[in-house]
Amino acid sequence: MRAVDAVIECLKAEGVEVVFGLPGGANLPQYDAFYDAGIRHVLVRHEAGGGHAAAGYAKATGRVGVCFATSGPGATNVVTPIADAMMDSVPTVFITGQVRTDLLGTDGFQETDVVGITMPIVKHSFMIQHPLEIPRAIHEAFHLARTGRPGPVIVDIPTDLARADIPYEPVTDIHLPGYQPTHDGNTKQIRQAAKALASARRPVLYVGGGAINANASEEVRELARLDNFPVTCTLMGLGAFPAPDPQWLGMLGMHGTRTANYAMDEADLIVAIGARFDDRITGKLSEFAPRAKFVHIDIDPAEISKNIPAHIPIVGDAKNIVAKLVKEYRALEGVDHTRLEAWWERIRGWQEKHPLRYEDSEGTEIKPQYLVEALYEATGGDAIVTTDIGQHQMWCAQYFHFDRPRRWLQSGGLGTMGFGLPAAMGAKVGMPDETVICLAGDGSVQMNMQELATCAQDGIDIKIFISNNGYLGMVRQWQELFWDKRYSQVDMGQFPDFVKLADAYGATGFRFENKTTLVDDIKKAIATPGPVMVDVRVTREENVYPMIAPGAAARDMVG
Amino acid sequence: MGDPGTKQDLLSLEDLEAAGALRTGRKHVLSILVENKPGVLTRIAGLFARRGFNIETLTVGPTDDDQISRVTLTVDGALHPIDQVTKQLHKLINVLKIRDLEPEGTVARELALFKVAAEGRLAPRSCRCATSSAARSWTSRAARSSSR
Ligand SMILES: Cc1ncc(C[n+]2csc(CCOP(=O)(O)OP(=O)(O)O)c2C)c(N)n1
Numbered sequence: 001m002r003a004v005d006a007v008i009e010c011l012k013a014e015g016v017e018v019v020f021g022l023p024g025g026a027n028l029p030q031y032d033a034f035y036d037a038g039i040r041h042v043l044v045r046h047e048a049g050g051g052h053a054a055a056g057y058a059k060a061t062g063r064v065g066v067c068f069a070t071s072g073p074g075a076t077n078v079v080t081p082i083a084d085a086m087m088d089s090v091p092t093v094f095i096t097g098q099v100r101t102d103l104l105g106t107d108g109f110q111e112t113d114v115v116g117i118t119m120p121i122v123k124h125s126f127m128i129q130h131p132l133e134i135p136r137a138i139h140e141a142f143h144l145a146r147t148g149r150p151g152p153v154i155v156d157i158p159t160d161l162a163r164a165d166i167p168y169e170p171v172t173d174i175h176l177p178g179y180q181p182t183h184d185g186n187t188k189q190i191r192q193a194a195k196a197l198a199s200a201r202r203p204v205l206y207v208g209g210g211a212i213n214a215n216a217s218e219e220v221r222e223l224a225r226l227d228n229f230p231v232t233c234t235l236m237g238l239g240a241f242p243a244p245d246p247q248w249l250g251m252l253g254m255h256g257t258r259t260a261n262y263a264m265d266e267a268d269l270i271v272a273i274g275a276r277f278d279d280r281i282t283g284k285l286s287e288f289a290p291r292a293k294f295v296h297i298d299i300d301p302a303e304i305s306k307n308i309p310a311h312i313p314i315v316g317d318a319k320n321i322v323a324k325l326v327k328e329y330r331a332l333e334g335v336d337h338t339r340l341e342a343w344w345e346r347i348r349g350w351q352e353k354h355p356l357r358y359e360d361s362e363g364t365e366i367k368p369q370y371l372v373e374a375l376y377e378a379t380g381g382d383a384i385v386t387t388d389i390g391q392h393q394m395w396c397a398q399y400f401h402f403d404r405p406r407r408w409l410q411s412g413g414l415g416t417m418g419f420g421l422p423a424a425m426g427a428k429v430g431m432p433d434e435t436v437i438c439l440a441g442d443g444s445v446q447m448n449m450q451e452l453a454t455c456a457q458d459g460i461d462i463k464i465f466i467s468n469n470g471y472l473g474m475v476r477q478w479q480e481l482f483w484d485k486r487y488s489q490v491d492m493g494q495f496p497d498f499v500k501l502a503d504a505y506g507a508t509g510f511r512f513e514n515k516t517t518l519v520d521d522i523k524k525a526i527a528t529p530g531p532v533m534v535d536v537r538v539t540r541e542e543n544v545y546p547m548i549a550p551g552a553a554a555r556d557m558v559g
Numbered sequence: 560m561g562d563p564g565t566k567q568d569l570l571s572l573e574d575l576e577a578a579g580a581l582r583t584g585r586k587h588v589l590s591i592l593v594e595n596k597p598g599v600l601t602r603i604a605g606l607f608a609r610r611g612f613n614i615e616t617l618t619v620g621p622t623d624d625d626q627i628s629r630v631t632l633t634v635d636g637a638l639h640p641i642d643q644v645t646k647q648l649h650k651l652i653n654v655l656k657i658r659d660l661e662p663e664g665t666v667a668r669e670l671a672l673f674k675v676a677a678e679g680r681l682a683p684r685s686c687r688c689a690t691s692s693a694a695r696s697w698t699s700r701a702a703r704s705s706s707r
Contacts (some may be wrong), residue, residue: 119602120609124652127597144652178594178655192570199569268572293575302646309577332568 004033006168010138020050024070027097045450051081056423061430072110087413091150123151131164148181185321194328200269209236210274219322232260239402258354261554277307287553378522388420388444390474392467418447455531456506502533583636
């Protein structure tokens with residue numbers, strides 16, 4: 001069969017149910033194969049939208065997201081989603097067309113070295129040199145994308161090789177000699193970690209996106225319940241522990257709660273589960289958690305002691321390891337189960353003194369924080385939520401509570417404006433029975449707005465709420481706080497008219513400006529069939545607090 | 560370590576020592592076996608560039624298995640935590656095996672090739688000079704014919 005038909009067979013064997021993509025010259029053979037392939041293909045309006053949709057799909061479902069693009073500009077358009085998927089360890093496979101082999105290296109029409117361009121931002125890549133390599137490369141790509149620390153894998157297929165006739169046999173014997181991720185944690189280390197936990201008087205469980213990738217939420221909860229351990233999550237980890245909850249400290253980091261950050265600051269033992277001590281978490285590294293010893297559980301050995309030296313490193317799958325840790329802890333004798341009482345007293349003190357708060361408006365004005373609270377109330381928290389990047393994202397992390405994993409889909413590591421809308425689209429395709437909401441910024445949403453056409457055409461029923469402050473709000477906040485209020489290039493005015501735009505795209509548009517009816521208005525918008533885009537006019541100049549100023553220490557939070 | 564729960568079950572957190580991220584302060588010679596696939600060297604070089612690790616020296620050569628090549632490189636363990644360098648290298652799918660050669664068990668030799676423009680009578684003199692300092696000398700064919 002043609003190699004492109006073999007690609008389809010590979011996708012089917014990998015259980016792929018949907019592909020996001022857009023055709024062009026170099027992947028025309030592939031699109032001929034899609035014509036009657038029997039795999040759903042979502043025709044995006046921009047390949048970046050396709051890449052983020054694949055990521056949204058992957059984050060919501062836990063399955064591999066797939067995106068197809070043509071050579072040259074098609075391929076360079078997926079560079080941002082690839083980098084995004086790399087930073088957040090999202091299992092994705094990108095299959096790009098390439099110019100004919102006899103044109104390679106000649107600056108042929110739409111030739112770019114996409115494998116070269118993406119080398120620093122992929123888990124791995126394959127440049128196909130012979131048609132017989134294609135099936136194995138595709139299967140290896142899926143294997144690499146979904147196992148170990150997940151990530152994006154790219155397969156670049158020259159168009160002449162894609163047309164070649166090859167025999168296809170399913171590849172089941174994947175053997176990559178240089179790739180053997182550790183699955184089981186070291187038993188001795190796990191036992192040591194259990195003892196450390198039992199000995200700690202001020203412990204904190206610090207949970208990141210890796211716990212969600214590993215589907216370890218249940219195990220994390222079990223661990224926390226063993227002895228009333230306090231839990232905080234990173235932006236990426238929200239949902240790995242059910243919030244709200246008496247043991248929940250809130251998110252930590254730059255815009256985390258004071259309680260979570262102070263607890264880290266005073267902890268004597270921090271158990272990191274699938275978290276990587278990013279600078280948005282640690283603030284000033286040299287003053288981060290100065291009294292703590294660290295247990296670090298991660299599937300990627302290179303994360304251990306990268307930023308913070310670990311005292312008890314445990315490499316492996318978090319689900320597996322945390323389950324064993326629970327068992328080891330239960331088997332310990334002589335554990336004083338009242339030892340955390342003083343710690344909790346201290347924590348309760350911070351919680352009472354420093355709850356998350358904002359000054360709500362008196363009249364009809366909608367504060368952006370209130371918009372999030374209204375969304376939470378209107379949905380009862382029962383929704384998959386994506387956001388873009390900026391203030392609205394941080395408020396959503398603070399005020400929308402996630403009680404389950406894979407309901408909060410973020411571009412955390414790369415912070416990609418324009419992620420929210422296409423990611424919501426991908427999530428809805430993967431989870432058609434769920435309510436899928438995108439809380440967008442008026443700046444960010446314009447970066448992948450074109451996918452509203454895709455949603456309208458394919459009936460992908462997402463609800464977009466734009467927290468419209470007419471500013472690149474987060475940048476404005478930094479200019480206010482750190483640049484003397486010199487608001488340089490952040491005022492976006494009220495362009496475009498989002499309601500008319502929604503209409504033009506074949507979606508339904510609303511504009512909400514009244515706080516007193518907001519919850520009901522939101523319910524109405526969510527109940528409206530088909531894609532909906534709502535322009536919510538919020539207070540223009542509002543700041544996200546509390547905040548660890550960049551480079552400052554956690555205990556010096558402001559606001 | 561005994562069975563769970565049988566030994567002393569508490570420990571003193573104070574006694575826990577952090578591992579890793581230490582700078583050794585010496586040069587490390589890493590001998591890396593890689594799959595002989597296109598782009599492998601670029602991946603290694605790119606990784607070093609991106610993570611800000613300096614490569615001091617680098618050689619690549621075949622092994623007795625034509626599927627596998629050997630990359631030998633030197634990194635300064637005073638500048639970079641060597642365990643972080645090797646762990647990052649291990650993440651490259653085409654990297655099969657890394658050995659950090661122990662200085663005691665390693666014979667290191669450096670080779671320098673000097674090209675001397677020595678015509679006429681100078682030629683035999685520079686050859687003598689070389690051999691007397693335990694170097695070997697060759698005369699290029701072009702030099703031989705011109706001195707004739
Ligand atoms: C692609 C991209 N460009 C620039 C930035 C820098 N940036 C971070 S937040 C932000 C402002 C976002 O504004 P908006 O989407 O309106 O959200 P708001 O902060 O107002 O809620 C910008 C420009 C980014 N994160 N991504």
